[in-house]
Amino acid sequence: MDKKEILSKFSTDPERYYKVKLFEDERFERKSCVTCKRFYWTMDENRVNCPDHSDDTYSFIGNPPTAKRFDYTQAWKEVESFFVKNGHTSVNRYPVVCRWRDDLYFTIASIVDFQRVMGSKVVFEFPANPLVVPQTCLRFKDLENVGITGRHFSSFCMIGQHSIPNSHGYWKDECIDLDYRLVTEQFGVDKKEVVFVEDVWEGGGSFGSSLEFFVKGLELGNAVFTEFQGDLSNYKTLDQQIIDMGAGLERFAWLTMGTPTAYDCCCGPITNNLLQQAGIDKNDELLVTYFTKIAKHLEQFSDLSEVRKNAIKSAGLSDEQMNKIIIPVEGIYLIVDHIRTLIFAISDGALPSNVGGGYNLRMMLRRIISTMDRLSLKLDMNEIVDAQIDYLKNTYPELEKTREDVKTIIGIESGRYENSKLRMEKIVSKLNQKPTVDDLIRLYESDGVTPDYLKEMKVISDIPSTFYSKLSQLHQSKKQKEQDQVSLEGLPETELLYYGDDPKEFDAKILKSFDKYVVLDKTSFYARGGGQEPDHGTIGKFEVVDVSKHGNIIVHELKNGIPKEGNTVSCVVNSKRRDGITKNHTSTHILNSSSRNVLGSWVWQHSAFKEEDHARLDITHHSALTDDEITKIEKLANSAVEKNMPVTIENFDRGTAEQKYGFKIYQGGIVPVKSIRIVSIEDFDIEACGGTHVKKTGEIELIKITRTKRIQDGVVRIEFVSGGTAIDYVKQHDDDLIKKSVELKDKTELKEKRQEQKQELREKFPILVESITQSKIGTSIVDEIIVDITESGKPNFCCTMSDQYGEFFHISFGEKLIEKDPWMVYCGVFEDGDKIRAIIYSGDQAAKDKKAGYIAKIVSEVLGGAGGGNQRFAQGGGKDKSKKNDAIEKVKSMVLEV
Ligand SMILES: [Zn+2]
Ligand SMILES: [Zn+2]
Incomplete structure (x- = not known):
């Protein structure tokens, strides 16, 4: 269905779709815009244009239409007290990480809080009726507008006013009356300034009319009436009609403050402080002029760079004014906005990463850093986080608890980015060449190079407006639902014995048997689900190899045949496996829980797998675990086991459970039941879980982490064992340890032995050196070392190939020998594995003519290998052991020239 078609149909019957009691009572007139023909309702008889096309559009900048000024915090207090005074319950915001829907990463509107998906149907569950909620919403598709347009945020507070028309709630008349009085009575806007524009809404098979309300061209809110289902030719009223009024809190504050942009009044003193640090005067008339033009041009041009270009022209700004004032101001706005979003997202358990919703967070953090670098702003991110939380906690006190965690995560991520800069x-x-949008996406996806970085490096001058929306699309959640393969039509719900007495032996009736499958009237076999593997056992004489759940029916898969339909069979669950x-x-x-306590509030269960003898838990965490962290987690887990705490199971209505325990219960993902x-x-x-559990933690006996691994960006896997398996594991591990320590002892002894030998040799060296150098002219032998002493002024020679000498001996002894006798050339030959090696030393005098390196080369050639070194020390060798004597003879003749 096309929105335009619905609008044109509804517009033909305004009495039915748009006229509310307020319009009647206050004599609002319905008009059509002379510029764009849209229909709107106003009390101002002189008005001819819709809010988008009036002369007074955005004239509140520098000239607010209210007597009182309300910043972000005060604006919410006004809104809240107004609705509470008028019978509404004020509900705390829901998390920005949307864990109760598997098609959304983040909460994008206040109505999402109350939507639960069951199969293909969306149902609404309101904790109160009527209610109002200050819902922080995250939206990333307009990221390139943030900081520039004056009104786009990556996160904003949607004032959600919701009502179901029944004895407690109300419908259109009262909704519009309340919104009108909120703006006029509570905020003090003149009645004539409020304009309601006709529009429609459609989505998820339902549709309805809506009224957007504006003051001075600024859209404050949109009251959507979810009323019909079907298509335009044939539709009927929904059983559950809903008022979904969403208004921008930032805009209420902005309207009453009249600051150049919405950023100036919604982030408390932070923006002002940063402007001051950057040396910019926030009261500069130029800011008012420029941002008023920007706001007006936004309605006229679709391309952001066109908007900017025209605003610069019509405000008459010089290049210098742009570079010195506007560009730094835009950067500061961006930084303030992005950090605010990161605070909410990280506090609610999201981590920057390169997958899923985490990618948006990483992108934003990199934009912050790039912007600071580009503008040479030396800002302290921790200080900005502190200042923001100090301000935001007036409305959202829960942020105080995660203050340090937010700083930790931002610190780690910033470090990672800095480290990747060299590569980028x-x-x-x-x-x-100048990269295209697709190039930019590829650069970011595969190399982590952000377009903001390219802008900083002056590779591109602007970020194409389609970049963020294209990238966002790429990262949409695309969870596929498993399809039912089996036809189970007409079968009743299986009675689940494992949620009751949980007998391991029971009789049951075969309701259906087909292929290798069996459906019983009741079962104690746990079906695969929530990461818990299925039970095994026997049905009749057949072995159960798998159990699965299809809707409310349990299907057992058997091996080697199936029993007959209609029979009653005895069933046995393998209790050792189940245990x-x-x-x-x-x-x-x-x-x-232990991981979250040890590591930080950002830890959530990512997924889990539970088999009989091993299991794993994947958690969200930014880095691989250190040994110290693993030890701490294991210790805490085992102290929980030792405390022998009772494990209790209770059933709650979903809404009650969420209110009572918060959204942390959804560790295992969403639960599609009421x-x-x-x-x-x-x-x-405390978790929502359909699995089987011990009665007291002491039954677990022991938990042992066997391995941990970072399996993807932002996810760490913990592999572990528990119970008897853990005890066996530890014993085995101890045995291994003992084995290892015996080996270690042997090694140590060997080392000590060698050490002793070395010591002995060291003591022997001086004596040997002494007796060799004291030898008479001619050939003599000392301790299997052959010595040839010549007349003075000629080289002496000394060699050995005795088995009793090894590498250590030759190297140490040769050195000492040539120190004592500078005319000496030493050659030690020894076997080393399958090789034969030679160590050569040549004393200072001898080396003038007989260089060690040259000698080693020649010896090695004889031995069938290669060698070399300097003139004093050299080594070489080869594989031909039979040439040992030849080699020694060769050296001797070279040295003594005989
Ligand atoms: Zn218009
Ligand atoms: Zn569980």
Whole structure:
């Protein structure tokens, strides 16, 4: 269905779709814009244009239409007190990480808080009716506008006003009356300034009319009436009609403050402080002029660089004014906005990474750093985080708890970026033409090079407006639902004995048997689910090899045949297997909490797998685990085991469970049922879980982490064992340790032995050296060392190939010998494995003519190998052991020239 078609249909019958009681009572007039023909409602008889096309558009900048000024914090207090005064419950914001929907990474609107997906249907669950909520929403598709347009944020507070029309709630008349009074009575805007524009909404098979409300060209909110289902030719009223009014809190503040941009009044003193640090006067008239032009041009041009170009022209700004004032101001706005978003996202458990929703966070952090570098701003990110949380905690006190964690994560991520810069520089230097949008995406996806970095390096002058939206699309959640292969139509829900008495032996009736599958009327066989592997055992005489859940029906897969339909059979669950799996499952919960306690609040279960004799838990964490961290996690987990805490299981209504325990219960992912099974280990760990668990943690006996590994950016895998398997593992490990220590002892002894030998030799060296150098002219032998002493002024020669001497001897002894006798040439030959080696020394005098390096070369040639060195010391060798004597003779003749 096309929105335009719905709008044109609804516009033909304004009485039915748009006219509310307020318009009647206050004599609002319905008009059509002379420029764009859109229909709107106003009390101003002189108005001829819709808010987008009026002369007074954005005239509130520098001239706010209210007597009082309200910043972000104060604006929410006004909104909240107004709605509470008018019968609404004020609900705390929901997390910005949307863990209750598998098609969204982040919460993008206040209505998302109350949507739960069951199969293909979206159902609404409101904790109160009517209600108001200050919902922080994250949206990344307009990222290139942030800082530049004055009104786009990567995260903003959506004031959610929601009502279901019944005895508690209300419908269109009261909704519009409240919104009108909020703006006029509570905020003090003149009645004539409020304009309601007709629009429509459609999505998820339903649709309805909506009224957007504007003051001075600024859209403050949009009241959507979810009313119909079907298509335009045939539609009916929904059973559950819903008021979904979303308004921008930032815009309420901006309107009353009249600052040049919305960033100036919504981030408390932070923006002002940063402007001051950068030496910019926030009261400069130029800012008001420029940003008013920007706001107006935004309605006229679709391309952001056109908007900017025209604003510069019509505000008459010089290049110098742009470079010295506007560009740094834009950068500071961007930094303030992006850090605010990171604070919310990290506090709610998201981590910057290169996958899923984490990619947006990494991108933003890199934009912050690039912007600081480009503008040479020396800002302290920790200080900005502190200042923002100090301000935001007025509205969101929960942010105080994660203050340090946010700083830790930002610090780690910034370090990573700095480290990758050198690599990026190289990649960028190789670019030989201006990159296209697809090039930019490839550069970011494969090399982590952000377009902001390219801008900083002056490779591109602007970031193409399609870049962020294209990239966002690439990272949309694309979870595929498993398809049911089996036809189970007409079968009743299987009675689940494992949630009751959980008998390991029971009789059951075969309701259906086909191929290798069997469906029973009741079962104690746990079906694969939530990372827990299925039970095994027997049904009749057949072995159960797999169990799966299809809707509310359990299907058992058997081996070697199936029993007959209609029969009653006796069934036995393999309790040893179940026992192992169960211990591992409860251990997963314990390790998950232990990891969060040791590492930080950002740790969530990413996924888990529980088999009989091994299990793994994947957690969200920024780095690989250190040995110290692993030890601490294991220690904490085992102290939870030792405390023998009871594991209790209770069923709650989903809404009640969420309110009572928060969204941390969704560690195992979303739970698509209205009644939630909460598994709690006192207050150590509380999770929504459908698995089997021990009754007391002591039953687990021991948890042993066997291995950890960083399996993807932002995810660490912990492999572990528990129960008897863990005890066996530790014993085995101890045995291995003993073996290893025996080997180590042997090695040490050997080393000591060699050490002793060396010591002996050292003591022997002076005596040997002394007796050799004292030898008479001619040939003599000392301790298997042959010595040839010549007349003075000629080289002497000394050699040995005795088996009792090894490398250490030759190297140490040769050295000492030539020190004592500078006319000496020493040659030691010894076997080393399958090789024969030679060590040559030549004393200072002898080396003038008989260089060690040359001698080694010749000896090696004889031995069938190669060698070399300097004139004093050289070595070589070869493989031909039979040439040992030839080699020695060769050296001797070379040295003595005989
Ligand atoms: Zn218009
Ligand atoms: Zn679980």
